[in-house]
Amino acid sequence: MKIQKHETEKQLIKMLGLVILGVSVLTLTGCGKKSDESHDAAIAAGKMLAEKGRGSIPACVACHGANGEGLDAAGYPRLAGLNTAYIDKQLQDLARELPPPGVLIEKVSKDYSKTPRIYSDLTVFSPSVRHDAVMSPIAKQLSTTDIHNLAAYYGSLSFQAKPVAADYEVLERGQDLALRGKPEYGLPACVSCHAPDGEGFGAGFPPLAGQPAAYIVSQINKWQTGDRDNDNLSLMRAVADQLTDADKLNVAAYYANRSLTVKGK
Amino acid sequence: MSLSRTHKYLLAAGAVFGIAFGTWVIADTDTDADGIDDLPTLDSIQPRVSSQQPKLTLPNELTVVPVVKPGEYFVPPRLADLPDSKYAQEVRYGRNLFVNTQQYAKRYVGNGLNCSSCHLQEGRKPHAAPLWAAYPMYPMYTEKSRQVITFQERMQSCFRFSLNGMAPTLDSREIQALTVYAQWLSTGIPMGTIMAGRGFARIDKSDDPSPFHGADLYKNYCASCHGADLMGKKFTDRDGYMFPPLAGPDSYNKGAGMQKVKTCASFVKANMPLGKPYTLNDDESLEVCVHIFLQDRPWDPRKGIFMSLFMPVTEG
Amino acid sequence: MKRLIYIVFLLFGQATASYADTELPITVVRPTTYDAYANIPVGLTHEKAIRQVPAINPGEYFVPPAVGDIPTSKYGDMVKLGRNIFIDTQHYAKRYVGNGLNCSNCHLQEGRKPYASPMWAAYPMYPMFRNKSRDVQTFEGRVQDCFRFSMNGIAPTLDSPEIKALTAYAHWLSLGAPINKELPGRGFARLAKPRDPTPVNGEKLYKEECATCHGLDGKGQKFTNRDGYMFPPLWGGDSFNHGAGMSSVKDCAQFSKANMPLGKGWTLTDMEAWDICTYIWLQDRPWDPRFGWFFNIFAPPTGGN
Numbered sequence: 001m002k003i004q005k006h007e008t009e010k011q012l013i014k015m016l017g018l019v020i021l022g023v024s025v026l027t028l029t030g031c032g033k034k035s036d037e038s039h040d041a042a043i044a045a046g047k048m049l050a051e052k053g054r055g056s057i058p059a060c061v062a063c064h065g066a067n068g069e070g071l072d073a074a075g076y077p078r079l080a081g082l083n084t085a086y087i088d089k090q091l092q093d094l095a096r097e098l099p100p101p102g103v104l105i106e107k108v109s110k111d112y113s114k115t116p117r118i119y120s121d122l123t124v125f126s127p128s129v130r131h132d133a134v135m136s137p138i139a140k141q142l143s144t145t146d147i148h149n150l151a152a153y154y155g156s157l158s159f160q161a162k163p164v165a166a167d168y169e170v171l172e173r174g175q176d177l178a179l180r181g182k183p184e185y186g187l188p189a190c191v192s193c194h195a196p197d198g199e200g201f202g203a204g205f206p207p208l209a210g211q212p213a214a215y216i217v218s219q220i221n222k223w224q225t226g227d228r229d230n231d232n233l234s235l236m237r238a239v240a241d242q243l244t245d246a247d248k249l250n251v252a253a254y255y256a257n258r259s260l261t262v263k264g265k
Numbered sequence: 266m267s268l269s270r271t272h273k274y275l276l277a278a279g280a281v282f283g284i285a286f287g288t289w290v291i292a293d294t295d296t297d298a299d300g301i302d303d304l305p306t307l308d309s310i311q312p313r314v315s316s317q318q319p320k321l322t323l324p325n326e327l328t329v330v331p332v333v334k335p336g337e338y339f340v341p342p343r344l345a346d347l348p349d350s351k352y353a354q355e356v357r358y359g360r361n362l363f364v365n366t367q368q369y370a371k372r373y374v375g376n377g378l379n380c381s382s383c384h385l386q387e388g389r390k391p392h393a394a395p396l397w398a399a400y401p402m403y404p405m406y407t408e409k410s411r412q413v414i415t416f417q418e419r420m421q422s423c424f425r426f427s428l429n430g431m432a433p434t435l436d437s438r439e440i441q442a443l444t445v446y447a448q449w450l451s452t453g454i455p456m457g458t459i460m461a462g463r464g465f466a467r468i469d470k471s472d473d474p475s476p477f478h479g480a481d482l483y484k485n486y487c488a489s490c491h492g493a494d495l496m497g498k499k500f501t502d503r504d505g506y507m508f509p510p511l512a513g514p515d516s517y518n519k520g521a522g523m524q525k526v527k528t529c530a531s532f533v534k535a536n537m538p539l540g541k542p543y544t545l546n547d548d549e550s551l552e553v554c555v556h557i558f559l560q561d562r563p564w565d566p567r568k569g570i571f572m573s574l575f576m577p578v579t580e581g
Numbered sequence: 582m583k584r585l586i587y588i589v590f591l592l593f594g595q596a597t598a599s600y601a602d603t604e605l606p607i608t609v610v611r612p613t614t615y616d617a618y619a620n621i622p623v624g625l626t627h628e629k630a631i632r633q634v635p636a637i638n639p640g641e642y643f644v645p646p647a648v649g650d651i652p653t654s655k656y657g658d659m660v661k662l663g664r665n666i667f668i669d670t671q672h673y674a675k676r677y678v679g680n681g682l683n684c685s686n687c688h689l690q691e692g693r694k695p696y697a698s699p700m701w702a703a704y705p706m707y708p709m710f711r712n713k714s715r716d717v718q719t720f721e722g723r724v725q726d727c728f729r730f731s732m733n734g735i736a737p738t739l740d741s742p743e744i745k746a747l748t749a750y751a752h753w754l755s756l757g758a759p760i761n762k763e764l765p766g767r768g769f770a771r772l773a774k775p776r777d778p779t780p781v782n783g784e785k786l787y788k789e790e791c792a793t794c795h796g797l798d799g800k801g802q803k804f805t806n807r808d809g810y811m812f813p814p815l816w817g818g819d820s821f822n823h824g825a826g827m828s829s830v831k832d833c834a835q836f837s838k839a840n841m842p843l844g845k846g847w848t849l850t851d852m853e854a855w856d857i858c859t860y861i862w863l864q865d866r867p868w869d870p871r872f873g874w875f876f877n878i879f880a881p882p883t884g885g886n
Contacts, residue, residue, distance in 0.1 A: 172649060183694035184642040188844045192689075193794075195804070201811050202802065204793060232793045238845045351710040355717040401760060404749040406655040413659040415721070415748055418740070435739035436722070444719055445708040448761060456705055457756035 039152060046153025049146060057141050060150070063134075068154050072164065072256075075214030081262030084155035085203035091147045093130040093230040094139035128230045131222075161210035161260040166253040174254025177247055178208075187242045190251065193235070198255050199262070204232050209260040213252035220248045330543045338391040338462045339398070341450040352445070359446025362439055363388055363396075366428065367505050370439050375430035376563070377497065377506045377515035380443075383427065383523065385536060388450060391462025392535035392542075397451040398463035417444055426521040429563045466535035468527055468547050479556030482549055486538050487511075495560055512560030519573070520565040529554035634847040642695040642766045643702070645754040656749065663750025666743055667692055670732065671809050674743050679734035680867070681801065681810045681819035684747075687731065687827060689840055692754060695766025696839035696846070701755040702767035704748075713826075721748055730825040733867045769835030772851045778830070783860030786853055790842055791815075799864060816864035823877070824869035829884030833858035 050068075053059035060068075063076045070078030079087060130136075142150070166174075178198070181189035190198065193205045200207030208216060222228035223240030231237065243251075344360065347353040362369040364387055366379040381387055388396035403416035410422070417440050421432035433439040454460065484493065490508040491497055497510030510516040522528045530550040535542050537550075545553065564573040648664070651657045666673040668691055670683040685691055692700035707720035714726070721744050725736035737743040758764060788797065794812040795801055801814035814820040826832045834854040839846045849857070862884065868877040 176647065176649075180648070180690050180693060183690040183697075183699070184644050185637050186694070186844075186846050189690055192843055195811060199806070201804075233790065233842050233845065235842055235844050238848075352708075352717055355708070355710075404656070404659065404745060404752055406659075413656050413745065413749055415745055417719070417721070441708060441717065441719055441722075445717055448708055452761035453759050455757045455759050456752065 042149045042152040043156050045145075046149035046151070049150060050153055055141075057138060067159075068157050069159060070212050070215065072212040072214070075212050075218050077211055077215045078159065079154040080157035081159035081210075081264055082154060082206065083200065083203050084151045084265075086200075086206050087151040087154055088147055089203065089230075090130060091139050091142060091150070093128055094132060094136050095142065096129055129228075130230045131227045156264040158264040159210060159260070159262040161258065163259050164213065164253075164256040166257050170250050170253045171257055173246075174250035174252070174257075177251045178254050182242070185242060187239060190255075197260065198258055199260055207260070207262075208255040209258035210262070211255060213249075213256035216252035216255060217248045220252075330541075339395075339454060339460055341389050341395075341397045342452050347449075352449075355442050355445040356449045358438075359442035359444070359449075360387060362443055363446055370424075370433070373424050373430045373433050373439065374428045376428060376510075376517065378428055378509050378517065380423070380428075382509040383532065385539075388447070390536070392464070392466050393532065394464055395450075395460075395462060396447040397454060398460040400447040400451045401454050401456050401458055401460070402463075416447065420444070425566060427517045427523065429516075429518040429521075429566075465528065465531035466543075468531045468534060468551065470547065470551060472548055474526070474548060474551040474555045476552070476555045476559055479552035479554070482545070482553050483556050486545065487553065490539070495557065511557050512562050514563060516562050518563035518565060520567055524558065524562070526551060526554045526558050529557060634845075643699075643758055643764050645693055645699075645701045645758075646756055648691075651753065656753075659746050659749040660753040662742070663746035663748070663753075664691065666746055667750055674728075674737070677728050677734045677737050677743065678732045680732060680814075680821065682732055682813050682821065684727070686813040687836065689843075692751070694840070696768070696770050697836065698768050699754075699766060700751040701758045702764045704751040704755040705758050705760040705762065705764075706767070720751065724748070729870060731821045731827065733820075733822040733825075733870075769832065770839035770847075772831075772835055772838055772854065774855060775852055778834075778852070778855035778859040780856070780860040780863050782853075783856035783858070786849075786857050787860050790849070790853075791857065794843070799861070815861050816866045818867065820866050822867035822869060823882045823884075824871055828862065828866065828882065830855065830858045830862045831884070833861060 049057070050060040050064075053062075060079070063074070064070055064079050065076075068078060068080035070076050139147075178190040181187045181192075190208060193201070194208050195201045195205070198207060198209035219228060220240045220243055223237050224243075229237060344357070347356060358369075363380045363384070366374055366381075367377070383394060384390075384396060385393040388394075391398075399419075400416055403419060404413050405419075406413045407419070410418075414422075417435050420440055420443055421435070424430050424432040483495075491511050492508070495510065495512040495516075497506045497515065498508040499505070500507050506515070517523050523532070530547070530553070533550040533553055534545055534547060538544070564570075568576075651660050651664075662673070667684040667688070670678055671681070687698065688694075688700065689697040695702075703723075704720055707723060708717050710717050711723070714722075718726075721739050724744055724747050725739070728734050728736040787799075795815050796812070798817070799815040800817045800819070801810045802812045803809070804811050810819070821827050827836065834851075834857075837858060838849055838851060838854040841849070862882070868874070869883065872880070
């Protein structure tokens with residue numbers, strides 16, 4: 001009898017344990033679902049906006065491709081699989097009118113095609129502006145929620161890069177710059193911030209691989225002219241200031257040539 | 266304690282052999298000493314043979330010796346220019362090791378040679394494997410070890426083969442000091458440059474060398490310093506060799522680079538007889554070296570007793 | 582039974598906690614992304630907004646050979662192995678490394694960058710007298726010290742392939758560099774010290790200038806898609822130990838002045854570099870392997886200057 005009683009107790013405890021496990025698992029999944037729901041709602045709203053546009057806002061897919069893969073020929077960037085916070089910030093900066101008061105912006109006019117290193121001064125604080133003739137007017141019409149939704153949508157897309165062939169020598173020079181930079185001129189390597197495969201790191205360091213070469217070149221040009229000046233510590237401006245025209249083409253060709261697979265979140 | 270009969274015979278045979286060997290060794294050294302005593306002593310008044318009978322005819326064949334122009338070879342820094350620092354102390358110690366290996370690295374050396382016996386003039390002389398031409402090239406792939414070796418490891422194999430001893434460990438003070446000395450000698454040379462005067466001279470063989478002719482040449486050109494028996498000449502007033510032995514137990518072993526006839530010949534052509542380099546032509550130096558190659562010397566430490574006894578020596 | 586009830590409570594506690602963590606309202610954006618530049622100072626003068634850095638003329642610093650020019654020989658294989666060890670020590674010399682760093686975390690750009698202790702300036706100078714060991718040290722011995730202190734690990738032996746490969750790589754990088762001559766760009770920058778550094782100012786500066794990459798906690802940032810660190814930790818268990826050169830305030834400041842923030846070298850003033858490095862020096866990191874636990878706990882760490 002004693003043994004039987006003992007066994008029934010054991011069984012009871014087992015059952016109870018199972019019940020508790022099941023309940024807790026259910027609660028956890030429920031919690032997960034709740035946040036997923038909000039995320040999914042944002043993605044869905046972003047998808048609507050991206051595909052259809054709204055009023056005077058054109059559809060994003062018109063330029064950035066049906067799956068946000070960008071357009072190589074025109075240099076429209078890919079958005080699929082980018083960091084959500086990064087897209088968010090870029091749209092905010094594009095919508096920004098003027099730099100905040102109290103910050104000087106140096107107008108730079110330097111010949112970037114000749115000497116390997118020309119700059120002798122650096123702006124310490126960047127005014128967080130990014131100007132683009134096409135994108136800025138669009139970004140100004142987006143609300144904060146729109147921007148958040150779009151960022152969530154494009155961050156959720158997965159992406160597979162299609163490597164673009166290029167001349168062997170160009171690729172080799174581009175690789176040299178991407179992996180080693182120009183140490184004798186104090187120019188750091190791309191990989192030291194944009195991650196070893198150029199896949200980008202966190203909200204601050206966007207991917208280079210899988211972006212159209214024309215986009216990378218145009219962006220570096222904008223860093224140099226001051227049309228884009230929205231990075232932390234103005235790190236990228238310091239780097240872009242030292243790139244010659246050949247460097248830009250080489251490194252852009254190298255990163256357009258990289259293969260990359262991004263899983264959306 | 267009971268020994269079997271065979272054991273007793275063996276012991277007796279060993280004793281007999283020991284006695285015989287001992288006598289032979291003693292006799293050998295005796296003849297050496299006699300050889301020194303047999304040297305012709307000149308009366309102080311009597312003029313030297315060469316000036317007494319001047320050569321009236323010029324030799325039929327003149328030997329053309331290359332002239333070294335100033336600046337043709339790298340000139341390493343002078344020892345006197347060293348400041349007084351820890352680094353300089355290490356350089357001086359390395360130099361002492363290099364020119365007097367017998368004393369400063371006694372426990373690692375198994376024969377009678379110094380580093381500077383081959384690397385002439387404290388490792389400075391071009392075409393005598395100068396240190397300043399070697400150091401910038403290392404780490405380097407060598408055929409001998411079939412891998413990339415550092416300068417320190419190269420020196421270890423010098424100790425093992427040319428000095429027929431045991432290599433100091435890589436972190437020993439000896440290896441470190443020698444490295445410092447080599448680095449200091451090559452001050453100012455761009456790393457990895459192939460310097461003029463690196464290694465030995467080039468040798469182009471026109472005919473197979475004959476050891477018989479080599480023996481004759483040896484008697485003419487080499488025997489006055491290295492001795493007719495190739496055993497070198499010892500100091501009479503102190504330890505060590507005045508002229509390094511080319512054969513016998515106090516010379517380099519069969520694994521050394523000098524044991525290669527070609528390496529030996531390229532060294533001989535550029536440096537020997539000392540002070541009269543390039544007087545032996547390529548074939549003559551090869552013949553001399555074949556004569557040296559055929560002599561007895563310590564075994565190759567890489568090989569065991571069987572290979573050393575019964576296999577022909579490979580580096581010919 | 583008591584235990585079961587306890588477990589129930591525990592599970593519920595966890596469930597509620599995870600619930601609070603995962604929920605994010607749709608409309609609110611994280612403050613950092615919304616306004617990353619909230620700290621832009623108002624009323625900047627030209628001198629403060631623009632910092633002068635020295636321009637570098639072509640040919641000012643030694644240029645080591647290009648990676649594409651590594652010969653295809655046994656020597657070239659050794660050089661390639663050395664380069665792999667140098668830039669990915671975590672993988673190629675795993676058993677000798679005790680933290681999360683690579684050689685190229687300090688010797689920037691594969692050991693090529695001037696003023697980031699480049700290999701081409703160091704290798705021709707060795708063997709050299711060093712105050713740390715109070716002795717003349719060979720290059721191989723110096724590399725061993727790196728493994729022991731900066732990598733907080735166990736040094737490979739002098740005849741190990743790791744040390745030989747690293748030596749071959751350093752030799753190849755310094756092909757053409759004159760032996761025993763000090764080249765411009767050797768070691769780190771030289772600094773003035775106008776006043777005693779303060780860690781209080783250093784903390785402020787650290788948060789402004791360094792925290793973006795190295796994190797507010799100084800523990801660096803790990804990759805999300807692979808092992809290892811994207812940005813190296815400056816203190817904590819995965820960083821260099823108290824015996825390392827970087828643990829000395831002076832070395833750290835000299836390094837930071839010329840190289841940090843990455844790509845914007847020479848923008849910190851000398852005093853700012855001293856301040857930041859004093860703050861870094863005060864943090865916890867692995868013990869000095871030369872000392873026992875008593876000294877490590879009760880004696881102040883070395884390198885304070």
